[in-house]
Amino acid sequence: MAKTGPKPNKTKERKIPERRCTGCGGTFPKKDLIRVVRAPEVKAEDPETPVTPAETTVSRVSVDFTGKKAGRGAYLCKKEACLSKARKAGRLHSSLQCEITDEVYEELAKEIRLAEAENDSEA
Numbered sequence: 001m002a003k004t005g006p007k008p009n010k011t012k013e014r015k016i017p018e019r020r021c022t023g024c025g026g027t028f029p030k031k032d033l034i035r036v037v038r039a040p041e042v043k044a045e046d047p048e049t050p051v052t053p054a055e056t057t058v059s060r061v062s063v064d065f066t067g068k069k070a071g072r073g074a075y076l077c078k079k080e081a082c083l084s085k086a087r088k089a090g091r092l093h094s095s096l097q098c099e100i101t102d103e104v105y106e107e108l109a110k111e112i113r114l115a116e117a118e119n120d121s122e123a
């Protein structure tokens with residue numbers, strides 16, 4: 001494979017943070033990935049739900065649009081193929097060590113469709 005063109009201005013080189021996609025396992029610039037974050041555990045305040053620490057992990061997984069949410073994160077390409085791979089293999093689940101609800105997958109799917117639509121309009 002030939003390299004595509006000369007590198008721009010070496011002095012201005014900045015390290016692009018890269019993360020691994022939970023679906024395909026490839027490494028990509030963080031900005032090209034969707035972050036799924038599991039919020040830090042909060043003690044349940046509901047007295048009707050007795051909490052057994054470490055066992056009762058309430059699903060607090062959400063799609064992080066800002067990339068700034070606190071908590072354990074997992075990354076995914078903006079591709080439906082990666083999402084379904086990750087979903088089938090339960091990789092988000094094992095990576096976040098937390099149950100991933102259908103809602104989260106729905107939100108991811110929505111986000112991916114939006115991203116794909118954006119790419120189309122740019123082309």
Ligand SMILES: [Zn+2]
Nearest residue numbers: 021024077082
């Ligand atoms: Zn991927």
